[in-house]
Structure formats: structure tokens, C-alpha cells
């Protein structure tokens with residue numbers, strides 16, 4: 001390549017292009033899209049590592065000419081009917097999705113890992129999966145307010161990737177939430193939304209060489225998805241049940257979920273205070289809320305809570321799944337808690353730290369099991385966020401932490417790997433949100 005050519009390409013790669021003029025408007029004929037947009041609008045406000053939000057949504061629903069696919073961007077309130085290479089009905093069946101009534105919809109949660117990985121490296125893939133689990137779980141809960149809703153993780157991802165052009169745009173189907181509205185019919189939600197017909201214009205996602213290189217490394221590592229017969233959907237807990245914990249928060253799939261979802265937020269810091277045990281118990285009980293999914297029984301994801309300053313509870317590690325036994329642990333100073341969270345000082349004063357953990361074998365023996373355990377961890381964290389919002393206690397998800405050192409400090413059994421951490425305590429509303437800084441602060445990178 002000549003010097004001039006190289007310089008031209010170098011400059012081209014640095015340039016950006018404004019989107020073209022909007023394609024023509026589209027008037028949806030079915031009610032399924034309306035329901036899906038209403039659910040997505042409320043459900044989209046979930047926690048996200050570094051507030052990056054690496055997920056996208058596609059809706060598959062009935063239009064006058066049969067099943068159609070739409071791309072939905074809840075942040076811009078924009079929805080586009082997209083061109084597909086072949087029958088949506090055949091692709092949905094091949095992916096293992098059930099037939100839906102006309103007012104129903106499948107919402108496909110899609111992950112674009114690069115958005116997280118360019119900031120957080122390989123760990124960014126884990127964050128993107130956790131983010132997607134928060135979103136899919138929240139969507140399931142909100143969608144339940146319109147009728148039946150169910151979440152599928154055991155889908156055949158290949159046909160959906162081909163249908164929606166995911167692999168060539170470096171994206172991956174995460175899960176599908178199916179809505180079958182029965183009661184409340186949504187009428188007004190399209191107000192404020194732009195709905196366009198992109199079938200002629202094409203999506204034209206621009207993939208940069210950096211994103212393509214990231215995807216080329218990642219794609220061979222991903223599981224191909226579920227090709228066996230569809231797994232039945234059952235309402236169950238996503239974590240192993242506990243002998244005594246009963247749900248004491250007034251929300252569940254289809255019941256006041258939206259309200260909890262609207263009020264939740266991540267604490268930016270914690271006051272060094274002792275918090276009441278009943279608030280902590282209420283927040284924690286949310287992890288036992290039943291979710292209709294196609295995951296098998298015997299989850300194997302465990303929850304332990306390291307109590308530091310909770311009134312009436314002796315410090316130690318409490319198992320919140322299985323037998324609920326307490327293990328004594330040495331005192332963990334605020335400085336040590338911050339250090340085990342990769343130097344995040346704003347986590348140090350948390351009154352309790354919840355650890356989501358599983359046997360290491362579950363994470364390294366099978367990519368499908370890894371995907372499912374990470375989903376369970378993200379779903380549990382979303383439930384905890386809603387439980388904490390309902391109980392009125394501060395919470396922050398923590399992805400930047402040292403797994404082995406936390407397992408040791410909390411005296412978890414030797415084979416356990418910590419997948420996700422949640423800090424609970426008295427919210428310090430004056431603190432700045434450091435995790436949103438452009439440096440990977442949560443990885444102690446600065």
C-alpha cells in the first residue's frame with residue numbers, strides 16, 4: 001500500500017458519518033408491537049456496568065403480512081421494521097420459539113459485547129452478559145403486567161443470528177422474552193415514538209476493524225445455542241431455595257414490578273451506618289421471587305451475605321441458599337472491602353456484601369452452563385435491586401472484584417467461584433458515581 005493510500009485509509013477510519021435522512025414512516029397494523037414497546041419503555045432502565053448499556057432489542061410480532069421483525073431503540077424511542085432474508089415464521093420456529101397469538105410478541109435481547117469490551121477488556125464480555133440478564137429479567141417482570149410472559153435462554157441462536165444479521169454486525173442473541181397479553185390492552189404507547197420502515201434502506205451498521213477483531217476472537221468461544229427439543233417453561237427461583245426465606249416484598253412478575261423498576265438506582269456510596277435487619281431481610285427475600293423461564297431445576301447458583309453492620313445480626317457470612325448456616329469470618333475493614341473490589345473506595349462502607357457464587361466446574365466445563373449461571377447471577381442481582389428499592393435500602397452492583405480473595409475472605413467452600421457482588425447499606429446521596437468515568441475505575445485503572 002502506497003504512503004498516500006495508507007494516509008487516506010487512516011484518515012477515513014477516523015471520520016464519522018451522520019445518519020442519512022429517516023426512511024419513510026411505518027404504521028403498525030398489529031397490537032403486539034404496541035405491547036412490546038410499552039414493556040421495553042419501562043424495562044430498559046436497568047443497571048449497566050459503566051452505564052454502557054451494550055444491549056439492543058428486536059421485536060418479532062404479527063403484522064398484516066405475517067410475522068415481522070422490528071429493531072427497537074427505547075432510549076431514542078425509535079422503532080424500525082427491518083428487512084429479513086427469509087421467513088420470520090420459519091426462523092422463529094427453527095430458533096425454538098413458540099407460536100404466539102396476534103397480540104403477542106417475542107422480544108429478542110441482543111448483546112453487542114464490543115461496547116463493554118473496549119472499556120473493560122475480556123471481563124467486559126461477562127459484564128455485557130450480566131447487563132443483558134438484568135434487562136431480560138426486568139422485561140419479563142414488566143411484561144407480566146400485560147398478561148403471560150416467559151423468558152427463554154435455551155434457544156437456537158443460529159437462525160435468529162441469520163434472520164437479524166447479528167454475526168456480521170458483531171452481535172449475539174442473548175434471550176427471548178415472549179409476551180402473551182391478556183388483560184390490560186395498551187393503546188397510547190406509540191405516542192412519542194418514531195416508527196419507520198427500514199426494509200428498503202437497510203440497517204447499514206458500520207463495523208470498525210477494532211470491533212471486527214474483537215468479534216473474531218470471541219465468536220469461536222461462544223456456545224452455539226440450544227439445538228435439542230425446547231425446554232418447558234416453569235415458574236421457579238433462579239437460585240437454589242433456602243429452607244426459611246420467604247418472599248416479603250410486594251412484587252413479582254405481573255405485580256407492581258414496574259413501580260419497583262422505576263424507583264431503583266445504584267448507590268454512589270454508603271454511609272458508615274448500621275442498617276435495620278428487617279430492611280435487609282425484605283430486600284434479600286426478593287431473590288426467591290419465581291420467574292417463568294426455560295431453565296432447569298437445581299440451579300447451583302448460591303448466595304452468601306457477608307454481614308458487617310446490620311442491627312441484630314452478628315457479623316459473619318450467612319448462606320442465603322441451602323441450609324442458611326452462618327460461618328464466622330474475621331473483621332473486614334472498610335479498606336479491605338474496597339481493596340477486594342479493585343480499589344473502589346465508595347464500596348468500603350457497605351453494611352453488607354452479597355456474593356453470588358457457584359462451583360468452578362459450572363463455569364469451565366460447559367459454555368452453555370457458564371451462560372446459564374451468568375444469567376442466573378444477573379437475574380438474581382436484578383431481583384435484589386428491586387427488593388432493595390422496595391425496602392428502601394441502598395445497593396450497588398459490583399463487577400470489579402477479586403473472586404478468589406472474596407471467596408477466601410468470606411470463607412466460602414473451596415470450589416466456589418464468585419460471579420457477581422452486590423453491596424448493600426445506607427445510601428450516601430452526596431457521593432459522585434465513579435464507575436461511569438471513562439477510565440475503567442472499577443478495575444483500579446487510574
Ligand SMILES: Cc1cc2nc3c(=O)[nH]c(=O)nc-3n(C[C@H](O)[C@H](O)[C@H](O)COP(=O)(O)O)c2cc1C
Nearest residue numbers: 047048049050051130265266397398399400435442
Ligand atoms: C455488570 C455490572 C457491573 C457493575 N460494576 C460496578 C462496579 O464495579 N462499581 C460500581 O460502583 N458500580 C457498578 N455497577 C453499577 C453501574 O455503575 C450503574 O448501574 C450505572 O452507572 C447506571 O446507574 P444506575 O444503576 O443508577 O442506573 C455495575 C453494574 C453492572 C450491571
